[in-house]
Amino acid sequence: MASKGKLAKLRKFFRASNKRYTVEREHMLDILDELKGQRYSIVKLYKLARKRGMIHAASTLYRNIFMFIDAGFISEVHLTNGKTEYESNTGQNTFMLCIGCSEVKKIRPPKEFKEMQTELCQKHGLDMISYNHQIKGYCSKCSRRIQEEPIEE
Numbered sequence: 269m270a271s272k273g274k275l276a277k278l279r280k281f282f283r284a285s286n287k288r289y290t291v292e293r294e295h296m297l298d299i300l301d302e303l304k305g306q307r308y309s310i311v312k313l314y315k316l317a318r319k320r321g322m323i324h325a326a327s328t329l330y331r332n333i334f335m336f337i338d339a340g341f342i343s344e345v346h347l348t349n350g351k352t353e354y355e356s357n358t359g360q361n362t363f364m365l366c367i368g369c370s371e372v373k374k375i376r377p378p379k380e381f382k383e384m385q386t387e388l389c390q391k392h393g394l395d396m397i398s399y400n401h402q403i404k405g406y407c408s409k410c411s412r413r414i415q416e417e418p419i420e421e
């Protein structure tokens with residue numbers, strides 16, 4: 269059973285976006301909790317939700333996943349191979365992705381970074397629910413490999 273805080277957050281989201289609050293949507297929070305600490309595909313999420321009897325049609329999940337992303341319960345990670353993976357969390361994430369080997373690292377940004385963000389939101393009147401930063405580049409292994417390999421013409 270999802271915590272009271274999470275349920276309140278979900279209800280607030282549905283109220284604010286004029287969407288219908290359903291028990292099925294509430295139960296999705298339990299599935300997301302079950303997957304905590306892993307990165308998963310939408311297929312894996314669907315299989316688990318179906319196994320638990322919470323969702324029957326895959327289309328329902330495809331139609332609704334964005335709500336959980338917007339509400340800050342899921343983060344999307346856009347991998348460099350064009351695929352998207354998901355992670356259950358508080359929706360406050362900074363990822364570093366290597367475009368050479370597709371390695372994904374989740375980092376904890378410095379306190380100043382968070383403060384700056386909060387300040388920006390206050391300045392622009394946004395009540396922040398979630399954030400998802402993705403920084404792309406080459407990891408040290410790939411940088412080394414690129415430098416060592418001769419470039420063919």
Ligand SMILES: [Zn+2]
Nearest residue numbers: 366369407410
């Ligand atoms: Zn790399």
